Amino acid sequence: MHQRLGRRDFVRIGGGAAVGAALLGTTPRTSRAQVTVSYGSPGGVDEDEAWKPVFAAFNESHPDIEARYVPLGGGYAPQYLQNLQARIAGGNAPDVFFVMDGLVAGFAERNVIVPIDDYVQAAGEPLDDFFAAHLESFRYKDQVWGLPRDGAPMALFYNAALFDEAGIAYPDQTWDWTIFLEAATALTTRDAGGRAVQLGTGRGEWVNWVWQAGGEVLDPSGSTCQLGEPPAIEGLRFARDLVVEHQVAPSAEDLADQTENDMFLAGRLAMFFGARGALGAICKADFPFDAAVAPQGPGRRMTRTNVGPTVLWSGSPNQEAAFELMRFICSAEGQRLKIEPTGFAFPSRMSSTNEEWFTGFQCGQSAGTGINLAFREEIEQGWVRTWPTHPRWPEISTAITEEIDALYQGNKTPEQTGQDAARKVNELLTAPA
Amino acid sequence: MLTRDHAHLGHRARRARFASRPYLARLLRRVALHAVLLVGSAVFLLPFLWSVSTSLKVERDVFAFPPDLNPAQLQWQNYPDALTALPFGRYTLNTLLLAGGRIVGIMLSCSLVAFAFSRLRWKGRDMLFFVLLATLMIPPEITLVPQYILFSKLGWVNTYLPLIVPAYFADNAFFVFLLRQFFLTIPRDLDDAARIDGAGYFEIYWRIILPLSKPALVAVGIFAFQNNWNAFLQPLIYLQNRDLFTVGLGLSLFQEQYYTSWTLLMAASVSVMLPVLIVFFLLQRRFIQGITFTGLKG
């Protein structure tokens, strides 16, 4: 046990390990295809699987381009953005990549990505098959900066069994705030101690209620915040009342026990607002469920839609080929190849949502076609919007969220919240970049 | 043993006390110790138990409310599912290789540098030591991007080089500091005696200090292995090729866009923890009082 390794042995082992690792690390260069382009996405076990048919099909139909799916690792962990930005700084970014909602304008402003209008024209690609709401989030300074690979609006998932028990009709297009509130109240039960046994609805995103009340976050020019205006305050009031007044939506304490998603799956939440991708978990529910369009507010019927932005790196050495890849990923065929097997995403093209593989999708105990058609209806009817497009959106969003937290905790009135948020945001909007 | 308190007692009484008291006291003490440790262990075991419990559940039961530690049915299938969903065998091999390369470098370079800071007197020592400590105080998030650009220019991105090479240059101030503290507790007389005998500094380091530092080196080994096993950010940034991934990176891939595969993640996490636990369990046996310093005068 006390045999000492000689100094030379140490160096040998260490050197050997280092060399071995270095060898393992270097990738052999292939010299088959003319041009290589890569697509970056956070990746994950299921996501990687889903992309395989897409890249196989692309490589087959484009013999002069080798497309590689380059997951940036880490899954949808928070470090994706860090990873991406480091690579951009180091000049190693993928040619095409996925970036989160709300960041497109920021990237565009800083010339990290390039506008694709020219490529679109040259390729003769019709943009009108894409949903207008999605494309809007890519419009900045009168140019288009990316294409959507998917993107679902928030619809109202509901637990059909709980509705049946309570004898309430399922949500549908006739629902407005009054009916919604009535149903939520009837579906909320508490125990003797006042703790929630079952809650009627999830909170829904604050911005949905603001929009439904006719309010706005930013004015059309993007230079002032309008959260302090009466319609927005109305929306904030309704959002708060769900939690604080009527107590039909989870409080912060309730959420510390379980997220809304988990609550729904546990059969403790009768309704909740979710994107179609939530099906990935909801399909495992052991009760019949379906989805419906968002309710109609006093101002309009409106809900936020997610988008799956696909953008083109400004440092890409092969921009044309990269655009081809981007085009394919967002094409009807590309989307079908990715979405059809699991169904856990919503296509960004109108034509796709009319196809059988989409409309006929069923999973688990889904009780109707709502899980497909509710989402499509919302988009077709124009009841969807994306976050405002602004290069400083992350900061703006953080500032507003802090105020909303205070609102839900009951620490601020809707008026105070709206005005304080507007003040903070206006400061951000006028501050030098 | 005899204490002054018992001097006033008679001879036989003294012997009786001598016989039963310490034994009873020792027994009680031992029982108390076990009791405290058992309670503490139960508390510390709780997070792990929940991991294991989740790993054996069906996905649906993960959201059951109120949360139940007992899985409704033992879903052992989760383990092979999780471990085959990704090439964990390959990842483990990668991580071991990386660990091996790093640990050797760390042991060598950090102990050399720690020796300089603890056993030698040279101009600028204390100032440089403070610079070393200062590097600990700079959060890695800030140096991340410049460092990435540096390694990118060197062409080392997508290899293990950025992760291994710095280890041979004492890149870990934590270990240097730790070893320095340990070295400082070794009595001077040994060095001095050796120097009188004509030993060079390296000999003192290699023949005297290192052998006496086994517990500290074991500690460093455990830490280095554990850090490497769970490392996430550095491998994430520098490794693009999935084949090069480490175990820590592999685990993160269970987080999808709209959901996380909890049961698989937990099954994989538990499996992945095992090697580190085994390494620790084997190495901690060296932490038994009396291995070193027998017969040394103070």
Add this chain to the structure above:
Amino acid sequence: MAVMGLQRERGVPRRTSRMTLRENAAGWLFVLPWVIGFVAFTGGPILTAFVVSFTDWDIVNAPRWVGLANYRRMLDDPQALAALKVTTIYTAVSVPLQTALAFVLALLLNNPIRGVGIYRTIFYLPTILPVAAVAVIWRWVLSPQYGIFNYLLSLIGVEGPAWLASTSWALPALILMSLFQIGGALIINLAGLQGVPADLYEAAVVDGASWWRKHWNVTLPMMTPYILFQLVIGLVAALQVFVQPYLMTQGGPQDATLFFLLYVYRNAFEFFSMGYASALTGVLFLYVVLLTLLILRSARVWVYYEGQQKG
């Protein structure tokens, strides 16, 4: 601090000037690996980060010089101050607690009782749980209605707070969590305890010392180098805490757990303000340096090194 039975032996031969030169050279030679590494890999990025703090940099484009603007901005930023406060409170409470707990635990686990290996492994376990798992597990443990913690509290008639959902209890919750991460300190203490000369304990016992006095007068002084280590490292690490609040509370509720580095991270990677983030880090760095200097200065009074050279 008088240590029983310990004598210092003097009689070291006087150094000749030649030896000092040799020792000087040797010192530099031994420290060379670190110097090379520092210059090659670490120094550049650190210097860059420092310079960046005087610029406006969004990572993706070239930095733009703005002088002291970032530092001035900090003075008007209430969130920066709030974040510093949160981090300071956390550090001031958790570091001493962790150090004390790790010390006591190491003393208990240094006994060759049956199953000690298993006990040690159990206390070490939480340190190696993957981060993603930890966040979820603790949410369950701290769940207001059904978490184990509040359940245990209810057994003694106390109604547990809303922990992570409460502005006053979220930070204590994180401090509580930090107490489970003492596995590392435990290892260090166990290693250090091996170095306490056995004859010191024998001498103490012969003098009739109880368990308590034995450890107070022998173990504690001998372990002060490691306690110093843990305090410094603990301080530095606590001031840089970021992942747990990021995953668990996102800084909420209402900035109650907005740790400083979390705020830095947001500015660096979500707000495209790496320059400001670097400036914030610069201030944090000075803060840490100051506190560390204080601790190191105080160490002259209470830390005892067996192998310390006099003069």
